[in-house]
Amino acid sequence: MDEITRAAGALLGQPLRDPVDLGGSPRSTVLRCRTATGGSVVVKAFVDEPEARRAYAGEAAGLSLGLAGPELLAADHEQRLLVMADLGDAPTLADLLLGTDPKAAERGLLEWAGGLGRLAARSVPRRAEFAALWQQHGRGLPSWEDEPWQQQNVGAFLGLLAECGLTAPPGLAEELTAVGTADGERYPGFTPGDTCPDNNLITPDGLRLLDFEAAGYQSVFLTAAYCRMPFSSCWCVHRLPDDLARRVEGAYRAEVVVQYPDLAEDALWQAGMDRATVVWTVDSTLHLLRRALPEDGPMHRTRQPVPTRRQVLRHRWTSALGLTGHPAFAATVRLLLAELAAGWDAPELPGYPAFRATG
Template structure:
């Protein structure tokens, strides 16, 4: 395993090579808007990667410090981030400034540190286990920090975006028509049961809890992305462990017993929000429903393009599964889980 200081050094050097030329179209506008929102000049941007939905820049302030500026393609992710960051319990960046007209946010800089994905792809089983347990406890504690604040989150989000529907893995069978052109009888009713489960035992979540969105800093684990923040079933979070990592590229089989240990760490925290989750039968049923939900969602996302060509789940990181490998694993893992106690869905395979 590479020492953490060496990882930081390598990331700093890599970031320096990605320094953005201010002549690039759009960057100057981002810097101007961020400076106006923050009330001081920001400059010397470094591209932190972002996504197709947003641009993320580390910028230097007038006093020589650094901040992170995130500019969005639409108001939906922006509104969720603005609403979610104050509810993060200190595990995410501090929200420093907002420009709804751009839209963009200025956040505190969590610095350069290895992500949980880096540790999982490293050589130390001990560090991987400790990282996973910290990850589970962190999201459990974020759920506790956000308890009783859903109205506050909804008001803030509504103030910055007209679309109030929020994200859902899917709504009904019509969403799945592309991958299931011949839906089996009874599928609509079973999907309705899954959709109804989204609202049970809700907890606050930053949204995208994949390993690469979590930094292992000197102050503990810190969460990078609140763009998908909101309130959803605790079971959707718990299923990330049992599957593992429902929507992520960094997916490998966990050693026997480790997944159960990590799941128990998350469950122990969220029981403080929902004491009923101490009931083993209730917990098992809920997690299995969530596994069905995530498996169908990833089939909907990946199958249309995986049919045409198999591609790696990440374009630069290795080792990594291909899309077809991931889909096969998702379904085999789900069917094994449903068969474990004879439960299942009549309209599903098997």
Template structure:
């Protein structure tokens, strides 16, 4: 920690003291520090390995472009680390969804969806600039296979291990997922737009954690509204009509960049493709965690892997554009989830007393 503070202070041009650990991950350490002039900044330092270098490169590039996150103050590509403006202690979207105020939760969801849509629309023309910055920071790192392709390969292996006789058409359908529309409708995303990575500040939505930042299909982001939160621990059921409202809020903003998305047929097809992609990913990610069946978050209210998987498979069972995947989801519900005794996925605590008016 002393070395991180020293290097961060050197690139920032002022001494840093009193570090407070804000969490981080297996790849990074995140510290709130006091500056010599009395203010505070946030330092994020990455550990070694190709995965950490990729995360640093993506996050530094996103912050350099000012795409929805805190102001980037200084970068040290050697450690590597960067220093950001401190956004303070504003509540996250997770805080309000897990709280007891339905109005705050509903307003937070709409602010989140609109903010992501505006970010996506404003970023479309900056893809080449973003990719150039990422490449400059990770030239020595081997390219990574696209995550959708990785997930498809792993899913087929995992299904084979279960002994379930899946439809013969499944492999062909999974190949059709492609990039879920990323070639036609790309836009910037922080990559991990989960509730705890979205600050609801007095100045509007501010995003944190850009380790997986990239340009991908707008439908993959929109699916976070529908599912909800495709890759998160903070997953519960939303009240009737809420998913439609936040999805439409996102769609209204992103249409400014891609007018074709106003066509319902285009939107429906893209959403089915994105839900298919995320279902494949979630199945691969969570099935190994069903044996221990613990809550997905060690300290905060959260569902179990079984509860999330059942919810995802129920949604996937209605994918009319991917009938083999829909049939497979039905098989998983009957033959795998049918043996679980978990309660169904509950609703978000904030809406326990009914949806806000």
């Protein structure tokens, strides 16, 4: 920490002291440091390996747009080091959802959804600027947008089914391939990449986003699906009250319709949301199933309360049963539920703690 603090102080042009570890990941270390004037900044240092270098480029480019998140104060490509403004200790959306105040959790959800929608809408004219920023900070590294992860997931998902001894229903490969290519260029919007509840601060000044490591442009439906599923690729997954879930999705949609007026058409919106649900259900299955088959386990090592992997998978698969426009995928989740989940001794996914007393 001392080495990172010294390097960040030199980059910022003033000494830093008293580093506090805010927790990071295998890719990065995140510190809060005091400045010589009595304020504080947040320092993020990335390790020297390929995915961490791309994460640095995404964070630096995404923050440089200045559309959301903390102000980027300094960046150094060679050291893979960022210094940014400190947003303080406001609660995250995860804190609110796992808490006991339903009104605060409801306000936080609506603020989160509306804020993400505004971000996506306002970002549309700045895609070329983001691409230039990526090249500046990435120095030739391929961006996350250049990685065809949805198409890669198709082959991986078919392989996983075979690994589990399951025969893919006829037409599944073609259906998944079509789903993954439908909306990205027609309705693009900027996303920090990881809009899970613990990366969203609910501050007195509104929503502030954290973690831009996977920043880029993607279909707005892929972000909107986080409102409906909810939180498509996250650990903080419980059920939302039906009425609130609709309002949260509506808050996001109302903002992106400003940029994409045709998304006000219900049939078009529903079709896009169904495609995004398929994409994220495939993705979560790939990330969770191999670990869930031998034994169950919590979605997060330290946070409580959290669901288990089997609870989340069964919820994802059950929710996808109604995707009538994707019959091969609906048949696939029926197969997964019957052949794999039928014997799982895990309770149904509960509601978020903040709303349990209110239904």
